[in-house]
Amino acid sequence: MAASGASSGDAAMPAVPRVNGAMLAGHQGKLVTLVGKITSVSGSTLTLEASDSENVTVHLLSDSALASGERPTDFVEIIGMVAEDGSVREQLAAFLPTGGTPFDLATYNEVVCLAADKFAPLFRD
Amino acid sequence: MGMSQGMGATPTKQGGYDELTLTPATIRQYQTATISDVEGRVLLDGTELKDIKLVGRVVEADPSDSALSLQIEDGTGRVRIKYWYPQAADGTTDGARKADMDAAVTEGTFVSVSAAVKTSNGRMILNGSTIKPLADPNEITLHFVEAIHVHVDRTRRIPYSKGGSNPEGAGAGAGAGAGAAAVTGFGMGSMQASSSGFGMGSGASSFGAGLDVKPVLGGGGAAGSSSGSGVGGGGGMSEFDLHEHLKTILAKCTDDQGMAIGDLARQVQSRGVTEETVRKAIEDLSMTGAVYSTTDDEHVKSTEAE
Numbered sequence: 001m002a003a004s005g006a007s008s009g010d011a012a013m014p015a016v017p018r019v020n021g022a023m024l025a026g027h028q029g030k031l032v033t034l035v036g037k038i039t040s041v042s043g044s045t046l047t048l049e050a051s052d053s054e055n056v057t058v059h060l061l062s063d064s065a066l067a068s069g070e071r072p073t074d075f076v077e078i079i080g081m082v083a084e085d086g087s088v089r090e091q092l093a094a095f096l097p098t099g100g101t102p103f104d105l106a107t108y109n110e111v112v113c114l115a116a117d118k119f120a121p122l123f124r125d
Numbered sequence: 126m127g128m129s130q131g132m133g134a135t136p137t138k139q140g141g142y143d144e145l146t147l148t149p150a151t152i153r154q155y156q157t158a159t160i161s162d163v164e165g166r167v168l169l170d171g172t173e174l175k176d177i178k179l180v181g182r183v184v185e186a187d188p189s190d191s192a193l194s195l196q197i198e199d200g201t202g203r204v205r206i207k208y209w210y211p212q213a214a215d216g217t218t219d220g221a222r223k224a225d226m227d228a229a230v231t232e233g234t235f236v237s238v239s240a241a242v243k244t245s246n247g248r249m250i251l252n253g254s255t256i257k258p259l260a261d262p263n264e265i266t267l268h269f270v271e272a273i274h275v276h277v278d279r280t281r282r283i284p285y286s287k288g289g290s291n292p293e294g295a296g297a298g299a300g301a302g303a304g305a306a307a308v309t310g311f312g313m314g315s316m317q318a319s320s321s322g323f324g325m326g327s328g329a330s331s332f333g334a335g336l337d338v339k340p341v342l343g344g345g346g347a348a349g350s351s352s353g354s355g356v357g358g359g360g361g362m363s364e365f366d367l368h369e370h371l372k373t374i375l376a377k378c379t380d381d382q383g384m385a386i387g388d389l390a391r392q393v394q395s396r397g398v399t400e401e402t403v404r405k406a407i408e409d410l411s412m413t414g415a416v417y418s419t420t421d422d423e424h425v426k427s428t429e430a431e
Contacts, residue, residue: 012156013203033200075262077182094182094233100261108266111273115200119273122151123201 015125016079018112021054027082034058034088035096035108038074041067048078048088051109057087066093075103147239149178149271153201155251160244167242167249170279174242177251179204180259180268183234188227191218195256197236206240208253226256235259237268367398367406372415375427382419383426 019032034056036048046058046066058078060067066076075096080088096103115123148169155177158169167174181199188194193208210226213219230236236258240251259265374392378384386407390400407425410416416425 013198015153015201016198018200073262094235096262096265097235097259098262099259101263103262104266107263111266111269114273115269119276121157122154122272122276123269124153 015123017124018115019050020052020109020112021050021056022052023112023116024056024082024086024088028084028086029082031079031081031091032088034078034080035105036076036078037103037105038066038071038076041069043067048076049105051105051112053105059083059087059089060093061090064090064093065095066090071095073098073103075105147176147178148172148174149268149275150174151201151269151272152179152181152197152199152204154272154276155179155204155242155249156202158242158249160247160249165244167244170276172279176239176241176254178268179206179238179240180265181236181238183230183232183236186227186231186234188223193223193226193230193253193256195230195236195238195253197238204251206238206251206253206256208256229258230256235262235265237264367393367402368410368415371403371406371410372427372429375416375425376429378426380426383416383424385423386425387423389425 016031016033017027019027019034024032024034034048034050036050036056038046039049039055040047041060044060044062044064044067046060048056048058050056058066058080065071066078073095077094077096078088078090079092080090082088150169154169155174158167158174160166161168179197179199181197181204183195184198184203185196186193191209193210195206195208196203197206198204208226210218210223236256238251238253238257239255240253243250243252370393371389374389375384386404387400389407390398390403393403394400407416411418411425414428416427418424419426
């Protein structure tokens with residue numbers, strides 16, 4: 001006899017799903033978590049190689065830490081809103097940890113796919 | 126910078142490692158855990174959730190004199206954790222360790238958190254015991270893989286005949302009524318995450334080479350969906366008959382490398398048994414020592430064959 005879920009003591013915030021380049025089209029107008037590798041930055045626009053190797057255009061905030069030429073690492077996690085043209089508007093960004101071994105985007109991509117499909121109940125609303 | 130208070134995965138008093146005391150999970154899984162009325166225990170995937178391991182990005186870090194209140198997010202949700210700083214000998218907060226923690230754990234930092242799961246007034250709260258900035262970005266990926274692995278492992282214990290009790294949250298349909306029809310389509314499958322050579326920071330081998338993620342999921346899909354889709358389909362063999370039948374076929378096979386599981390599946394296909402069910406049965410048989418793998422995972426041989 002179990003009490004109902006949602007007993008974690010906080011109003012549950014919605015998930016911000018982890019996506020790769022191919023999944024962006026399915027999340028237009030929504031917030032997503034996009035992890036990838038910065039390939040180039042030009043003013044307030046950044047090109048990110050997503051975990052499926054697709055290039056994504058990210059429009060940066062005016063005070064974005066990603067706009068600077070100096071970065072601790074090229075691997076970042078960006079929370080952003082997906083626009084109709086498939087670009088992403090940055091809301092928040094963080095550099096991935098810099099120690100240990102280089103970030104393996106391909107393996108991370110496997111997790112993204114599992115999170116979207118077979119194990120969605122563990123990852124998404 | 127591990128501010129640990131001695132928490133970790135430890136064997137149970139019975140001496141086995143069957144019950145991890147530290148469960149890797151996503152925040153969403155934590156939010157779907159239930160409080161069992163019986164003793165106020167928290168349950169996830171049919172197992173008591175005592176200590177949880179989460180990995181996420183710090184959204185808010187709010188230090189006070191005695192404790193650090195954190196909010197972390199992992200893409201699946203957001204959660205609060207309260208971490209009491211270690212104390213000095215005189216019972217006050219250890220200032221140096223607090224300073225280290227406050228400097229290391231700030232907004233935007235990726236951390237690994239282990240926390241005790243408690244209940245208070247019917248709600249769950251997390252008391253942090255270890256909070257550690259990640260030493261390697263691949264820990265993010267590894268954590269999710271571990272969460273999936275433990276989830277599959279805990280939800281796979283489903284008898285598909287004899288009407289045994291189901292772990293909470295597992296797919297419905299097991300033990301169907303009269304016992305005649307088994308749950309043939311319900312193959313939970315297995316997730317193999319072998320992380321041999323995964324030396325975080327050891328430098329010896331690269332993460333990519335070490336981690337091999339092969340999810341194989343058939344039938345009803347992830348636990349938690351009790352719709353029973355894909356469960357109890359097509360008539361068929363009870364568990365007892367299928368195992369014996371497979372053993373009989375294999376016992377007659379004198380080939381050194383045994384038989385391919387695919388071939389075995391084809392042989393029982395006419396009886397309405399799906400390949401997923403055969404694979405599950407083979408797994409069961411290899412756990413009891415009746416069959417074993419030969420040249421590769423796909424080939425098995427009976428221990429009774431010549």
